[in-house]
Amino acid sequence: MKFIHYLERISGISVYPMISLLLFFAFFSFLLWYAWSAPKRLMDYGADLPNSDENV
Amino acid sequence: MQLDQFSYDNKIVRNFAYATILWGIVGMTVGLLVALQLVFPALNFNLPYTTFGRIRPLHTNAVIFAFVGNGIFTGVYYSLQRLLKTRMWSDTLSRLNFWGWQFIIVCAAISLLMGFTTGKEYAELEWPIDILITLVWVVFGWNLFATILVRRERHLYVGVWFYIATFVTVAMLHVVNSFELPVSFMKSYSWYAGVQDALVQWWYGHNAVAFFLTTPYLGLMYYFVPKAANRPVYSYRLSIIHFWALIFLYIWAGPHHLLYSALPDWAQSLGTVFSVMLIAPSWGGMINGLLTLRGAWDKVRESVVLKFMVVAITAYGMSTFEGPMLSLKNVNAIAHFTDWVVAHVHVGALGWNGFLTFGMLYWLYPKLFKTQLYSTRLANVHFWLGTLGIVFYAVPMYWSGFTQSLMWKEFTEDGMLRYPNFLETVTQLMPMYALRALGGTIYLAGVVIMAYNLVKTAKQGAAVEDEAAEAPALVKAYQPHQNEHWHRWIERRPVQMLVLSLVVVAIGGVFELVPTFLIKSNIPTISSVKPYTPLELQGRDIYIREGCYNCHSQLVRPFRSETERYGEYSKAGEYVYDHPFQWGSKRTGPDLMRLGGKYPDSWHYNHMDDPTTMSPGSIMPAYPWLIDNTLDVAGTPAKIAAMRTLGVPYPNGYENKSIADLNQQAKAISNRLAKEKIEVDSDKEIVALIAYLQRLGTDIKGSKTAQK
Numbered sequence: 001m002k003f004i005h006y007l008e009r010i011s012g013i014s015v016y017p018m019i020s021l022l023l024f025f026a027f028f029s030f031l032l033w034y035a036w037s038a039p040k041r042l043m044d045y046g047a048d049l050p051n052s053d054e055n056v
Numbered sequence: 057m058q059l060d061q062f063s064y065d066n067k068i069v070r071n072f073a074y075a076t077i078l079w080g081i082v083g084m085t086v087g088l089l090v091a092l093q094l095v096f097p098a099l100n101f102n103l104p105y106t107t108f109g110r111i112r113p114l115h116t117n118a119v120i121f122a123f124v125g126n127g128i129f130t131g132v133y134y135s136l137q138r139l140l141k142t143r144m145w146s147d148t149l150s151r152l153n154f155w156g157w158q159f160i161i162v163c164a165a166i167s168l169l170m171g172f173t174t175g176k177e178y179a180e181l182e183w184p185i186d187i188l189i190t191l192v193w194v195v196f197g198w199n200l201f202a203t204i205l206v207r208r209e210r211h212l213y214v215g216v217w218f219y220i221a222t223f224v225t226v227a228m229l230h231v232v233n234s235f236e237l238p239v240s241f242m243k244s245y246s247w248y249a250g251v252q253d254a255l256v257q258w259w260y261g262h263n264a265v266a267f268f269l270t271t272p273y274l275g276l277m278y279y280f281v282p283k284a285a286n287r288p289v290y291s292y293r294l295s296i297i298h299f300w301a302l303i304f305l306y307i308w309a310g311p312h313h314l315l316y317s318a319l320p321d322w323a324q325s326l327g328t329v330f331s332v333m334l335i336a337p338s339w340g341g342m343i344n345g346l347l348t349l350r351g352a353w354d355k356v357r358e359s360v361v362l363k364f365m366v367v368a369i370t371a372y373g374m375s376t377f378e379g380p381m382l383s384l385k386n387v388n389a390i391a392h393f394t395d396w397v398v399a400h401v402h403v404g405a406l407g408w409n410g411f412l413t414f415g416m417l418y419w420l421y422p423k424l425f426k427t428q429l430y431s432t433r434l435a436n437v438h439f440w441l442g443t444l445g446i447v448f449y450a451v452p453m454y455w456s457g458f459t460q461s462l463m464w465k466e467f468t469e470d471g472m473l474r475y476p477n478f479l480e481t482v483t484q485l486m487p488m489y490a491l492r493a494l495g496g497t498i499y500l501a502g503v504v505i506m507a508y509n510l511v512k513t514a515k516q517g518a519a520v521e522d523e524a525a526e527a528p529a530l531v532k533a534y535q536p537h538q539n540e541h542w543h544r545w546i547e548r549r550p551v552q553m554l555v556l557s558l559v560v561v562a563i564g565g566v567f568e569l570v571p572t573f574l575i576k577s578n579i580p581t582i583s584s585v586k587p588y589t590p591l592e593l594q595g596r597d598i599y600i601r602e603g604c605y606n607c608h609s610q611l612v613r614p615f616r617s618e619t620e621r622y623g624e625y626s627k628a629g630e631y632v633y634d635h636p637f638q639w640g641s642k643r644t645g646p647d648l649m650r651l652g653g654k655y656p657d658s659w660h661y662n663h664m665d666d667p668t669t670m671s672p673g674s675i676m677p678a679y680p681w682l683i684d685n686t687l688d689v690a691g692t693p694a695k696i697a698a699m700r701t702l703g704v705p706y707p708n709g710y711e712n713k714s715i716a717d718l719n720q721q722a723k724a725i726s727n728r729l730a731k732e733k734i735e736v737d738s739d740k741e742i743v744a745l746i747a748y749l750q751r752l753g754t755d756i757k758g759s760k761t762a763q764k
Contacts, residue, residue, distance in 0.1 A: 017326045020567050024304065024333070027560075031300050035293045042211075046295075046547075047288035049139060049213040050279050 060208065060529045063522035064137045068150040070424050070519060072130035073417060075158060077507050079126055080413070083118030084500045090115050091493040093677070094644070095486060100677035105169045107677040109603025113180045114168045119405065120178065122161045124269060127413040129153065129196070131276040132219055134420060136203060139213045139279065141527035145202035149195050156192035160185060172242040175600035175636050176257050178264050179233050183244045186234040193230065197223045204550040208527045212547055214295040218275030220550065221303050221557040225267040228561065233260035239698045240691060243597075247702065250631025251318055254639055255572055259310035259565065266306040269404065270372075273412055274302075277345050277369065280416050284361045290347035294340055301337035303557060305330055307564030312383035315392065316613040317639065318628035323572060324385075330564075331383030338376035345369040360435040364415030367443060371407020375400060393609055393643040395485070396457025399450045406446045406499060414442065414506060421510050425517025434509045438502040445499025449492055456488035460643075465617040473620055478646040483673050582629035585755045587704045588748070590692050590718040591725075595748025597695070598741055600638070602679065609640035610649045610752070623650035623753065630755060633704050645676060652754035657725055658732035660746045682742040689739065692718055721747060 093099045093108050100107045133150065137143060144150050163185050167173075173180040181189070200223055204216070233256055235247035246253050282289050289295060311319060311327025346369050349356065356362045378400050382391050391397060422429050429435060463481040466474035475481050547553075588596060599605075612618050614625040626649055631637055655663075662669050665683055667676040693711035700706045722738035725746055729736055736742065 014322055016567060016571055017322055017329070020308065020326060020564075021329065023563065023567075024330075027304055028301060031297055035296045038293060038296070043292040044288070046211060046213060047282075047292040049209070049211065050135075050215070050282040051286060051288065 058529060059526040061524070061526050062143055063524050065133070065144050065147060065150060065521075066424050066519070066523050067521040068144065068147070068154060069130055069134045069420070070521075071154050072126050072133060073420060073424070073510075075154070076123060076126040076130050076413060076417070077503075077510065079118060079122035079161060080410075080503055081500070081507060083115060083123045084496070084503060086111060086118055087115040088493065088496045088500055091489065091496050094489045094675055095493055097675045097677060102678055102680060104171060104602075104679075104681050107602065107679070109606050109677070110169055110171060110173075112606045113173060113177075113603060114165060116178060117164055117168065117180065118161070120264070120268065121164070124273075124409050124413070125157060125161075127409070127416070128222070128268075128272040128276075129157065130420070131280065131416055132200070132272065135215060135276065135279040136200065136219065139209065139216055140203060140207035141209045141525070142203060142207050145199055145206055149199040149202075153192060153196045153199060156188070156195060160188050160192060163188065167242065171601040171603075173600060173603060174236060174244060174246065175603075175605060175638060176233070176246065176253075176260075177605070177641060178261050179230075179257070182242045183234070183236055183238050184242065186230070186236075189230060190227075190234075193223075193227055197227065201550065201554070208530050210530060210548050212550060212553065213278070214289075214292065214299055215275040215278040216550075217299050217553060217557075218271045218278065220553050221299070221561070222267050222272040222275070224554055224558045225263065225271070225303070225307075225561045228558070228565070229260045229263050229267065232565070233257060237698050237702060239694050243691075245695075245698055245702060246636035248635070249702065249704075250634045250637050251320075251628045252572055253635065253637040254314055254317065254631075255311065255319060255323065255569060257637070258313040259307075259568060262310040262313060263307055265404075266302075266309075269409055270306075271303065273409060274298075274341055276412060276416060277341075277365070280412075280419060281345055281348050281365050281369075284359065284365060284415070284419050285349050285352050285355060287348055287352055290344050290350065294344045298337050298341040298344060300560065302334075302341065304560050304564070305334045305337060307561045308568060309334055309383065310568065312388070313641065314639075315383070315385050315388040316615070317611055318626045318631065320572065320628070323568065326568065328383050328385060332380045335377060335380045338379075339373060342369055342373035342376070345372075360429075360432055360439055361415045361419045363436075363439050364411045364418065364442075367439075368408050368411035368415060371403055371411065371446070375404035375408065378403070389613075389615065390461045391457060392613075393641070394457040394460045395453045395488070395642075396461070397642065399453035399457060402449050402453065403446065406442070406449060410499075410503075411442060414438065414503075417506070417510060421513045422517070425514050425519055427513060427517030430509050430512035430516060434505055438506045438509070441498050441502030441505070445495050445497075445502060448495030448498055450495070452488040452491035452495065456485045456492075459484060459488070464621070465615070467617070473617070476621070478621070479671050479673060482644065482675060581632065582627060582756060585630055585632060587633045587699070587706055588751065589721055590696060590714040591721040591744050591747040592751045593695055593699070593748075594687055594689075594692065594718065595744035595746070595751075596638075598682065598745045599748055600636075604648075605638045605640040607640075607642065607644035607676070609643050609647045610637075611639040612647055612649045618647070622647045624756065627756065630753070633699075635699065635702055635704075648749070648752055650753035650757065652750045652752040653757065656732065657728050657746050657750065658734050660749055661729060661734050661736065661742060664742060664745065682745060683736065683740060685741040686737075686739050687722075687741050687744050689715055689718060 089099065090108060090112050133144065164181050167182060167185065168180060172182045174182060200219060236244035237247060238244045248256050278289060278295060308330035309327055311323045312331045315324050356366055381387050382400060418429060418435055460481055463475045463484065468474050612622045612625045619625055659670055664679045666678045667674040692714045696706050696711040696714045722743045725743050726736055726738035
């Protein structure tokens with residue numbers, strides 16, 4: 001396999017960065033909703049995990 | 057409730073901790089040597105094994121993969137067991153991980169000094185070692201995952217997510233960037249060429265910073281800071297956002313290392329935008345780490361562990377602010393190729409990685425040896441030495457970076473370069489280089505004091521190799537509570553976590569890399585660009601072997617200050633036969649893109665023998681062995697054949713003719729040298745190197761300057 005130019009050209013390469021930005025925007029919006037919708041009980045439980053080990 | 061009795065494996069943690077300290081001292085001492093070589097070139101010792109070009113990769117590899125690498129394993133092996141309330145799945149795999157990693161480090165050190173290198177920064181190790189790294193990394197991942205699968209704590213803490221993402225992404229980066237075609241034992245050519253190689257390399261290089269120096273250490277931060285402060289992490293919600301946003305964004309940012317280069321513009325812009333956005337999750341993480349200490353700031357005064365951690369997190373904040381700034385094209389135009397980048401990297405390395413490691417070790421040793429720290433006073437001395445060391449390192453390097461850049465770009469009123477001789481811009485920096493070496497010495501002194509302190513701590517205590525613990529067994533048939541949040545779908549399922557992490561990091565990689573590989577219009581071909589002759593190819597391999605790329609770039613940016621100094625700016629199509637690319641990232645010496653034809657052969661001969669004869673005051677090492685060493689001609693046909701496999705259009709069967717062509721060109725060069733009263737046999741390495749240097753950049757220079 002040779003990694004050199006398979007296609008002659010592609011028009012509108014600028015669509016790539018735009019898709020990238022939209023992808024991130026969608027991902028980040030979902031992420032915000034995901035984090036903020038989490039129940040407090042679960043978050044507190046998670047936050048306390050490092051110190052929940054009495055052996056140390 | 058039935059409690060399982062088990063034990064934590066502390067022995068493996070202790071071994072990794074010792075290795076961290078040992079390689080830390082070794083790597084930093086080598087770093088100090090590198091710094092001193094710039095001030096006192098005599099410290100290159102006129103030996104191939106000790107020249108800057110070989111020692112500098114040894115330093116970077118040692119501190120990244122040996123010091124920080126062992127630091128990662130120390131922290132992961134300690135915290136993972138406790139966060140999952142289970143012993144590591146297999147002691148044998150743990151030991152294999154430990155000894156395998158140390159073996160790789162030793163192989164790396166020896167091979168780099170011997171000149172075996174792929175010529176790609178931070179990925180210099182040759183193919184047999186690349187395979188070893190893959191194997192040991194799989195052992196680590198296997199042990200990590202098997203331990204997660206037999207855990208006694210259902211919820212996976214955010215620190216463990218960072219470990220999982222580290223494992224999977226480093227594996228992906230290493231495999232993709234290490235695609236290379238072996239030519240012989242310890243010699244290979246990168247599968248990619250020129251611009252594509254540069255893009256893959258900096259996708260790797262940038263994300264090695266992200267997923268080797270950052271994400272595992274963030275995992276450690278999320279465990280050890282709450283532990284040392286005895287408080288829960290400030291916001292678990294923020295840590296979720298921090299994790300996913302960070303791994304998503306980081307992977308796109310690689311092209312910011314290639315601004316104003318021959319990389320297509322859209323890819324450069326993509327890298328810039330994502331780099332700027334990266335500040336948000338990075339600072340989210342920093343804030344989360346620092347605010348974990350809210351209401352407990354008084355403890356920072358008392359606890360040397362917390363002091364180290366607070367400075368570490370602050371350094372993380374500073375360098376992740378600076379990173380996005382450096383990714384802006386206007387800032388990058390000033391900073392790139394200068395010591396500014398060296399300063400930036402060391403604020404991260406010395407501050408973030410170094411100080412977090414030290415804080416972790418000071419916290420761990422008393423726990424591992426069931427005793428008190430031998431001397432808190434010495435630890436405080438270390439803290440202040442370390443902090444001063446960072447300041448004495450960073451400030452001169454920022455100063456030097458600005459000075460360099462301003463001198464490179466300054467014009468006289470008549471429109472001529474104010475400092476046309478590059479060397480002037482180097483000798484100007486000597487006081488700063490000396491101060492930097494002082495900073496490094498102070499920092500290293502602190503680390504030596506820490507080693508003494510920790511060894512004494514270990515001696516006064518008694519090692520607990522298997523620490524007894526108990527925890528309730530995990531109920532196999534888990535019944536979720538009613539209305540249970542679907543968060544648990546991912547946060548309790550490690551395999552989903554692994555797959556999702558891979559998908560998230562792969563998206564960026566695919567979008568960034570694929571178009572450049574597929575589209576011809578991205579890399580315009582130039583008809584006058586021809587493959588290297590066999591002799592030039594051999595010369596290029598010597599250039600790579602001696603690590604010339606550590607100080608010399610081969611990339612003229614489209615600025616008037618650069619075209620005036622070096623000549624026509626670089627085009628993507630000029631690099632299509634460069635396996636690997638040699639753009640470099642730092643100009644301690646001038647750019648070499650258009651070196652061909654600039655000086656006579658005799659100049660190069662004398663300059664390589666002793667640079668100060670041609671450039672008085674030069675700090676470049678001498679390469680006298682190139683004049684004595686006989687070129688290994690026998691390997692030429694294999695190299696030509698390998699290049700053809702990679703797509704370089706040598707005619708079929710050309711390898712059989714290659715040695716004759718090589719000899720003919722070598723003879724011509726030695727004859728030219730003889731006319732200039734330099735007697736040298738045509739089979740010496742210097743002849744091949746001269747052939748390569750005289751070829752550089754001449755393809756599009758035209759016949760006027762191509763051959764003098």
